[in-house]
Amino acid sequence: MGIRFQLEDHARKLPRVLPSRSCTSRFQRRHRRLAREAFKVDPESDLITSFYLRSLDGQALRLWEPGQFLPIRVTIPGQKEPAVRTYTISTSPNPDRYRLSIRLGDGIALVSQFLHAQAKPGFRLEAAAPRGRFVLNRSNSRTPVLISGGVGIAPMIAMLEHIVDEGQRTGLFRPAYFIHGTRNRRTQAFSKHIRNLASIHPGLKVHICYSQPEGLDNGCDSEGRVSIETLKQMLSLRRL
Numbered sequence: 001m002g003i004r005f006q007l008e009d010h011a012r013k014l015p016r017v018l019p020s021r022s023c024t025s026r027f028q029r030r031h032r033r034l035a036r037e038a039f040k041v042d043p044e045s046d047l048i049t050s051f052y053l054r055s056l057d058g059q060a061l062r063l064w065e066p067g068q069f070l071p072i073r074v075t076i077p078g079q080k081e082p083a084v085r086t087y088t089i090s091t092s093p094n095p096d097r098y099r100l101s102i103r104l105g106d107g108i109a110l111v112s113q114f115l116h117a118q119a120k121p122g123f124r125l126e127a128a129a130p131r132g133r134f135v136l137n138r139s140n141s142r143t144p145v146l147i148s149g150g151v152g153i154a155p156m157i158a159m160l161e162h163i164v165d166e167g168q169r170t171g172l173f174r175p176a177y178f179i180h181g182t183r184n185r186r187t188q189a190f191s192k193h194i195r196n197l198a199s200i201h202p203g204l205k206v207h208i209c210y211s212q213p214e215g216l217d218n219g220c221d222s223e224g225r226v227s228i229e230t231l232k233q234m235l236s237l238r239r240l
């Protein structure tokens with residue numbers, strides 16, 4: 001017995017929803033790509049490099065939520081079409097600069113390898129508006145626990161910077177936990193920056209795990225991966 005799918009019939013029944021004019025212009029604004037220029041390139045670790053971008057015309061950047069990402073389009077010589085990728089904005093919202101912290105990909109990783117090799121100050125690319133729903137809930141007063149591994153640190157650093165900025169601005173430091181796992185000191189990004197933020201924020205608790213510590217590694221708080229035990233110990237929880 002055969003099964004017939006009547007996709008066309010269903011498609012015909014769907015109402016045609018046309019975007020209103022204001023929806024269309026919102027859509028166009030959101031997807032419009034603007035030229036951006038790298039003005040600073042900072043290696044954060046053996047694998048991760050931060051690229052600082054600004055607008056070419058000096059216009060203020062549209063503000064974003066801590067944790068959001070930026071869709072970018074890069075023209076790579078020898079490629080038929082520009083390559084599109086998304087990278088988290090790894091700094092707290094500000095009108096002047098985006099920071100993208102990009103891990104050098106393994107094997108043939110087109111965009112990350114191209115950017116690591118070629119994107120020096122003055123390098124240009126296109127970026128659409130920041131977006132994404134994985135953001136710090138600013139209105140929630142509960143204590144954030146920011147947990148990450150490897151380059152997953154990017155949104156957590158943006159959120160952490162925001163928490164510290166907010167504390168400095170208001171004098172009210174929202175307690176927070178920052179728990180991060182990486183292989184060792186050579187692969188750890190933002191090591192000094194995290195310690196510096198912790199020295200400003202009296203209620204920030206930081207825990208760094210190294211899964212493959214090397215000889216002189218003493219930058220970590222525990223060896224191994226981030227585990228339930230790490231969380232129990234950090235958060236003083238009896239049961240998770």
Ligand SMILES: Cc1cc2nc3c(=O)[nH]c(=O)nc-3n(C[C@H](O)[C@H](O)[C@H](O)COP(=O)(O)OP(=O)(O)OC[C@H]3O[C@@H](n4cnc5c(N)ncnc54)[C@H](O)[C@@H]3O)c2cc1C
Pocket residue numbers: 069085086087088089100101102103104105106107108109110111112113132151154155
């Ligand atoms: C919301 C979001 C946020 C992100 N934020 C960040 C961030 O902050 N930092 C960051 O570093 N990354 C981030 N990423 C990942 C990033 O978008 C890219 O996916 C990543 O940089 C890899 O892109 P690439 O062009 O370098 O590698 P690609 O060319 O896309 O390749 C990816 C991997 O696939 C392998 N591969 C490619 N072609 C083949 C093939 N034919 N056969 C077998 N294997 C193949 C490559 O070796 C490589 O390891 C984010 C992704 C998302 C969705």
